[in-house]
Amino acid sequence: NIIFEPQISYGWGDNSSLQLTKTAQLLNGISTPTNDGFNSNSGQSKNLNASGMLMYRQRLGLPGRTLTSTVRFNYSNTDTDGFVQSLTNNNFGGKTSQLITNQRTVQANNNSSVNANVTYTEPMGNFFYIEGNYQFQWNRQNSNKDAYNSGLVDIFDVNHLNYNRDGETFDESYSNNIINESTTHNIGANMLYQNDRLRAQIGATLRPQTTHNVTNRSAYKIDTTFTVVNWSPNAMIMWEANDYLNLRFFYRGNSSQPSVSQLMPVPDNSNQMSYSLGNPSLAPYFSHNVNGEFRYQNRQKFSSMNLRFNAGVTQNPIVNATMVT
Numbered sequence: 001n002i003i004f005e006p007q008i009s010y011g012w013g014d015n016s017s018l019q020l021t022k023t024a025q026l027l028n029g030i031s032t033p034t035n036d037g038f039n040s041n042s043g044q045s046k047n048l049n050a051s052g053m054l055m056y057r058q059r060l061g062l063p064g065r066t067l068t069s070t071v072r073f074n075y076s077n078t079d080t081d082g083f084v085q086s087l088t089n090n091n092f093g094g095k096t097s098q099l100i101t102n103q104r105t106v107q108a109n110n111n112s113s114v115n116a117n118v119t120y121t122e123p124m125g126n127f128f129y130i131e132g133n134y135q136f137q138w139n140r141q142n143s144n145k146d147a148y149n150s151g152l153v154d155i156f157d158v159n160h161l162n163y164n165r166d167g168e169t170f171d172e173s174y175s176n177n178i179i180n181e182s183t184t185h186n187i188g189a190n191m192l193y194q195n196d197r198l199r200a201q202i203g204a205t206l207r208p209q210t211t212h213n214v215t216n217r218s219a220y221k222i223d224t225t226f227t228v229v230n231w232s233p234n235a236m237i238m239w240e241a242n243d244y245l246n247l248r249f250f251y252r253g254n255s256s257q258p259s260v261s262q263l264m265p266v267p268d269n270s271n272q273m274s275y276s277l278g279n280p281s282l283a284p285y286f287s288h289n290v291n292g293e294f295r296y297q298n299r300q301k302f303s304s305m306n307l308r309f310n311a312g313v314t315q316n317p318i319v320n321a322t323m324v325t
Helices: none
Strands: 001-029 030-059 066-092 095-125 128-147 174-193 198-216 221-240 244-254 285-298 303-315
Touching: 198 244, 221 285
Parallel strands: none
Antiparallel strands: 001 030, 030 066, 066 095, 095 128, 128 174, 174 198, 198 221, 221 244, 244 285, 285 303
């Protein structure tokens, strides 16, 4: 069997949001305004996405002896032109100040990935099979952001979001280029048992992974490489005890990459009341997940009972740190 499924899509759109903010401090039962203002974000975006799957499956003589190979690929490109405009009036300790952001941003995000998998199954007799598999995963994310500050404007408030391209200046603090590239090898072996009522599998997978992050800003360059080796057992049971009762149990291990926004060490000033900042030194993280289902269904009596459970644990997790000033 040979299957090829390509897909391509193109889209575009506009977005606009406006948030009015006001905060106050409560001290000794007295409420005192501390700041007020607005945050406006708007822009236009274009997106191109191309993906596909190619699968080749071959029976090799004996029933149950098969070779299966699958390749999946994906490419996406998103270009965004937008404006980040906000004004905040601060009042602390009787002192007043005003913070204005009036920026134009040009951002391009590219993502390419390839996932190739080869699986060989060999029948052992008495409903037993052994399976060997190898999976190669490659992913590259590239994000480039340029920010510009507006030239002088006569009026700037929530009703007059004016931006002057004449005299605009490049803002190094909010501009950067980041590249995240990862390569993962999954090498696994499984033992399977399958008959009319029971399908069970147990095995293990070795996962060496290399991640390369490069962050370029005008003032500095950060270049980091992480290499980790994880391994995980895997198990699966699907048992149909009779026509009324069945049980399913799954265990899966998975290695995941931090997102571009988590890696980007450039402040996100789309909301002046809550800045976010990425960390280019984040390493991949590994998660273990268990889930199962117990189901009883009697169609003659119109009765049923479902019991589901799931649990998970993450090694080297990525967490958020919040600083309040």
